[in-house]
Amino acid sequence: xxEGTAAPRSLxxxxxxxxxxxxxxxxGLAILGFWVVCALFxxxxxxxxxxxxxxxxxxxxxxxAHLFGTDQLGRDILSRVIxxxxxxxxxxxxxxxxxxxxxxxxxxAIGYLRGPLDDLVSRVIEAVQAxxxxxxxxxxxxxxxxxxxxxxxxxxxVFTPLIARTVRSAVLVESDLDYVPAARLRGDGALAIMFIExxxxxxxxxxxEMTVRLGYAIFFVASLSFxxxxxxxxxxDWGIAIAENYSLIxxxxxxxxxxxxxxxxxxxGVNLVTDGLxxxxxx
Amino acid sequence: xxxxxxxxxxxxHLDVVYRVGRRDRxxxxxxxxxxxxxxxxxxVGESGCGKSTxxxxxxxxxxxxxxxxxxxxxxDGHDLATLSAAELRxxxxxxxxxxxxxxxxxxxxxxxxxxxxxxxxxIAEGLSGGAALARAGEMLTRVxxxxxxxxxxxxxxxxSGGMQQRVIIAMALSTxxxxxxxxxxTTGLDATVEAEVLDLVGRLHAELxxxxxxxxxxxxxxxxxxxxxxxxxxxxxxxxxxxxxxxxDPRHPYTVGLMRCVPAxxxxxxxxxxxxxxxxxxxxxxxxGRCIFADRCGNATDRCRREAPPLQDLGGRLARCFxxxxxxxLPRESGAGAGPASAGAAGRGAAGPRPGGETARPLLRIRxxxxxxxxxxxLLQAVHQVGIDLAAGETLxxVGESGxxxxxxxxxxLGLSVPDGGGEIELAGEALAGRAHxxxxxxxxxxxMVFQNPGSALNRSQTVRRLIGRSLRLVGLFGRARExxxxxxxASVRLTPRHLDEKPRQxxxxxxxxxxxxxxxxxxxxxxxxxxxxxxxxxSVQSAxxxxxxxxxxQQQVSYIFISHDLNVVHYVSDRIAVxxxxxxxxxxxxxxxxxxxxxxxxxALLSANPGLEGPAMKRIRLTxxxxxxxxxxxxxxxxxxxxxxxxxxxxxxxPPLLPxxxxxxxxxxxxAAELRxxQAGEGEQP
Numbered sequence: 001x002x003e004g005t006a007a008p009r010s011l012x013x014x015x016x017x018x019x020x021x022x023x024x025x026x027x028g029l030a031i032l033g034f035w036v037v038c039a040l041f042x043x044x045x046x047x048x049x050x051x052x053x054x055x056x057x058x059x060x061x062x063x064x065a066h067l068f069g070t071d072q073l074g075r076d077i078l079s080r081v082i083x084x085x086x087x088x089x090x091x092x093x094x095x096x097x098x099x100x101x102x103x104x105x106x107x108x109a110i111g112y113l114r115g116p117l118d119d120l121v122s123r124v125i126e127a128v129q130a131x132x133x134x135x136x137x138x139x140x141x142x143x144x145x146x147x148x149x150x151x152x153x154x155x156x157x158v159f160t161p162l163i164a165r166t167v168r169s170a171v172l173v174e175s176d177l178d179y180v181p182a183a184r185l186r187g188d189g190a191l192a193i194m195f196i197e198x199x200x201x202x203x204x205x206x207x208x209e210m211t212v213r214l215g216y217a218i219f220f221v222a223s224l225s226f227x228x229x230x231x232x233x234x235x236x237d238w239g240i241a242i243a244e245n246y247s248l249i250x251x252x253x254x255x256x257x258x259x260x261x262x263x264x265x266x267x268x269g270v271n272l273v274t275d276g277l278x279x280x281x282x283x
Numbered sequence: 284x285x286x287x288x289x290x291x292x293x294x295x296h297l298d299v300v301y302r303v304g305r306r307d308r309x310x311x312x313x314x315x316x317x318x319x320x321x322x323x324x325x326x327v328g329e330s331g332c333g334k335s336t337x338x339x340x341x342x343x344x345x346x347x348x349x350x351x352x353x354x355x356x357x358x359d360g361h362d363l364a365t366l367s368a369a370e371l372r373x374x375x376x377x378x379x380x381x382x383x384x385x386x387x388x389x390x391x392x393x394x395x396x397x398x399x400x401x402x403x404x405x406i407a408e409g410l411s412g413g414a415a416l417a418r419a420g421e422m423l424t425r426v427x428x429x430x431x432x433x434x435x436x437x438x439x440x441x442x443s444g445g446m447q448q449r450v451i452i453a454m455a456l457s458t459x460x461x462x463x464x465x466x467x468x469t470t471g472l473d474a475t476v477e478a479e480v481l482d483l484v485g486r487l488h489a490e491l492x493x494x495x496x497x498x499x500x501x502x503x504x505x506x507x508x509x510x511x512x513x514x515x516x517x518x519x520x521x522x523x524x525x526x527x528x529x530x531x532d533p534r535h536p537y538t539v540g541l542m543r544c545v546p547a548x549x550x551x552x553x554x555x556x557x558x559x560x561x562x563x564x565x566x567x568x569x570x571x572g573r574c575i576f577a578d579r580c581g582n583a584t585d586r587c588r589r590e591a592p593p594l595q596d597l598g599g600r601l602a603r604c605f606x607x608x609x610x611x612x613l614p615r616e617s618g619a620g621a622g623p624a625s626a627g628a629a630g631r632g633a634a635g636p637r638p639g640g641e642t643a644r645p646l647l648r649i650r651x652x653x654x655x656x657x658x659x660x661x662l663l664q665a666v667h668q669v670g671i672d673l674a675a676g677e678t679l680x681x682v683g684e685s686g687x688x689x690x691x692x693x694x695x696x697l698g699l700s701v702p703d704g705g706g707e708i709e710l711a712g713e714a715l716a717g718r719a720h721x722x723x724x725x726x727x728x729x730x731x732m733v734f735q736n737p738g739s740a741l742n743r744s745q746t747v748r749r750l751i752g753r754s755l756r757l758v759g760l761f762g763r764a765r766e767x768x769x770x771x772x773x774a775s776v777r778l779t780p781r782h783l784d785e786k787p788r789q790x791x792x793x794x795x796x797x798x799x800x801x802x803x804x805x806x807x808x809x810x811x812x813x814x815x816x817x818x819x820x821x822x823s824v825q826s827a828x829x830x831x832x833x834x835x836x837x838q839q840q841v842s843y844i845f846i847s848h849d850l851n852v853v854h855y856v857s858d859r860i861a862v863x864x865x866x867x868x869x870x871x872x873x874x875x876x877x878x879x880x881x882x883x884x885x886x887x888a889l890l891s892a893n894p895g896l897e898g899p900a901m902k903r904i905r906l907t908x909x910x911x912x913x914x915x916x917x918x919x920x921x922x923x924x925x926x927x928x929x930x931x932x933x934x935x936x937x938x939p940p941l942l943p944x945x946x947x948x949x950x951x952x953x954x955x956a957a958e959l960r961x962x963q964a965g966e967g968e969q970p
Contacts, residue, residue, distance in 0.1 A: 179740055181732075185719060201743060
């Protein structure tokens with residue numbers, strides 16, 4: 001009622017409090033942090049040289065010497081799993097970042113400006129969503145040639161419309177609030193309104209969307225690597241390892257299971273972070 | 284009524300706490316009240332004082348984190364605490380019913396009205412489809428819905444807000460409850476619709492002998508509807524008694540303060556400032572062992588700060604005050620009548636021409652302004668050929684029901700929507716572009732707006748400093764000069780430096796609106812459009828904001844276009860008043876003349892629907908029918924479908940011109956002004 005009832009704590013502090021208490025978020029961050037450490041310091045952590053082959057010890061089962069066993073060339077699988085975090089943790093986040101930057105800009109533009117541009121772009125986005133994205137990416141990579149850079153670009157572009165759609169719907173809600181006409185009344189242009197006024201208010205949604213897409217991106221890169229269009233040998237990569245060894249899974253399970261588990265744990269870690277962030281931003 | 288039957292609602296020493304974080308906050312303290320059979324009891328107080336909590340506690344339906352920590356609640360003789368879940372459910376089905384503030388949200392949007400209403404009878408009386416639907420139809424007839432069959436077959440969004448609220452009331456009454464709880468039942472409705480709904484509730488109450496708990500922040504409405512009232516402040520009942528005596532002769536300083544905040548009917552800004560209640564509402568449960576109102580009370584003594592006053596019995600009424608006999612001697616903020624605002628009126632007279640005297644060029648000149656929208660192929664005339672002049676330092680009040688085009692007109696002025704071709708907006712002799720984007724920065728600075736809902740108008744991600752500072756860029760101030768001006772602006776709207784680094788979320792509604800006002804005044808505006816600037820605020824905050832706006836006007840000679848549905852507020856702040864209906868100007872003139880009459884028949888209806896604490900100012904004129912859709916405008920005079928003074932065919936065929944009625948006053952009606960005056964004097968003499 002009255003003009004100065006006890007001021008609530010600042011929103012940022014409130015969110016930190018929730019974040020530090022969220023088991024989901026902390027578990028996800030722990031998993032993600034583990035793999036980031038592997039990606040950064042893999043060469044030093046790995047017990048053996050991940051690229052050194054040993055034709056005398058091929059397909060050795062897990063043992064004290066090789067905790068995860070060895071592959072068809074006698075390379076230490078534990079070391080290759082550790083070092084395998086590197087490429088995927090470069091390619092997937094970069095692709096996600098590219099998609100987020102482009103998608104957020106596009107979403108802001110069509111959500112704020114509306115009109116025929118919005119109609120056109122929204123139809124295109126719907127059309128893109130109807131396509132199987134792995135196939136689209138595959139065709140694009142087949143056309144431009146595959147490398148880490150092109151994988152980043154292709155996944156980034158494929159994600160752009162998806163992220164744009166989410167951001168657009170959040171921007172529509174914001175555009176209905178009176179602070180937008182208030183900004184127009186002091187002469188702010190469309191760019192200032194989109195990026196200075198509206199963007200900070202949709203950032204929580206962008207952050208959650210970005211982590212969702214990161215989970216997809218990891219899965220996406222692993223899938224592309226599996227079919228030979230993602231990360232390229234000789235890099236140690238989980239997807240490639242699974243592709244090389246999946247026919248052996250009956251007799252030599254360790255050649256596949258650890259790489260698959262690594263991929264799964266990374267995706268799960270990212271998804272836990274997503275859920276945690278979403279609950280933090282709900283406060 | 285036999286005296287042995289238990290009270291409809293009896294609350295004894297009720298404490299309610301909400302658990303917030305890891306602490307219990309007490310929101311109701313030692314609340315006792317009883318509503319007798321057939322009685323209507325009003326619970327008043329500003330937001331946050333616990334009115335709704337009391338209502339929810341009374342039906343055993345507190346929020347998940349709330350609980351009754353002590354005390355007893357009896358509904359119709361049943362102690363809520365001892366009832367099993369099934370018994371409580373039956374009690375809610377049979378003995379109590381509740382009507383909420385927003386009828387649109389209380390109805391299920393995906394079910395037809397008939398289906399929703401029939402459900403009540405299926406559950407409560409075990410009737411089957413056809414019979415239940417028939418009973419639903421009967422109930423609608425009882426709440427005076429003319430064509431129940433049609434309404435039963437509609438979805439909630441297909442009927443108006445007033446109609447929705449009638450449906451809800453019909454549903455609430457369909458089990459003939461002992462106790463009917465009305466929680467701000469008319470707050471979202473237009474004045475004429477509000478009056479109709481209140482009439483209906485009053486009539487049903489007289490017919491049905493239910494007890495009513497009427498919760499409202501609107502004192503005049505409670506005064507009109509209730510036998511007894513209780514005034515809540517910060518979770519405590521501070522005064523209770525028969526409505527007539529409480530409002531005529533209040534015994535608690537809070538009640539006195541609250542009543543003084545409401546602009547009285549006919550009061551004008553040159554008769555002095557509005558009273559406010561100084562200070563802030565204490566946080567729930569923070570005041571212990573002393574009077575809860577002492578910090579804001581002009582009568583408080585040391586005793587009030589040391590000792591909590593009990594609820595004293597004053598012979599048929601109660602007041603929680605040591606000095607109930609002194610309540611009305613509560614010191615006023617400003618000497619009545621001789622307030623500084625009278626100087627403002629004089630200043631205005633010097634600065635601008637008398638409205639209507641077409642001598643000097645007006646500051647803002649609007650001609651022939653129209654706005655037509657296309658809605659699924661049909662044309663919607665939101666504003667039709669409006670012409671208005673506004674002098675420097677003058678306030679033009681804009682009144683009309685929702686859908687009348689008030690806000691559309693404001694948007695056109697501000698360049699937020701582009702008018703149809705042929706319209707002109709001229710500010711200080713310069714023609715303004717239709718789009719804000721195409722106006723010069725000097726023109727933008729000169730024409731600003733204060734929004735209705737400050738929560739939505741302030742960007743929640745920015746601090747107050749940044750919110751105001753961004754508007755100062757337009758002025759071309761940077762660095763230290765900007766910082767200095769920012770401090771000045773904040774001080775002029777009575778914000779303290781501490782507030783500058785807070786975000787809107789940390790501010791109360793009144794403080795947010797002050798930030799909104801500071802922003803509008805950043806560039807030294809010539810005209811500020813105030814779109815219902817106080818309708819989202821409590822009365823004590825409203826009066827402070829209105830005082831602030833008038834102070835700023837006096838200091839800076841700014842003109843206001845003041846949109847409001849509250850006629851007393853409009854009358855208080857305005858020099859001239861324009862009445863809009865379906866996008867057309869029906870009446871315009873000096874506010875004294877518009878209020879004194881002759882009135883356009885529509886204005887007459889609006890005025891008569893306006894509740895005042897002094898009792899009805901004039902005979903109630905009931906409008907029949909609904910506001911026509913702007914997509915299907917009536918032919919001829921747009922008001923003829925509801926006009927109680929319709930002449931006949933001419934009203935249906937020909938739109939009347941805006942005819943002068945003397946003193947710069949003009950009325951759009953086929954009935955000549957003199958005749959209107961005669962008709963209205965005959966039946967609506969003011970007491």
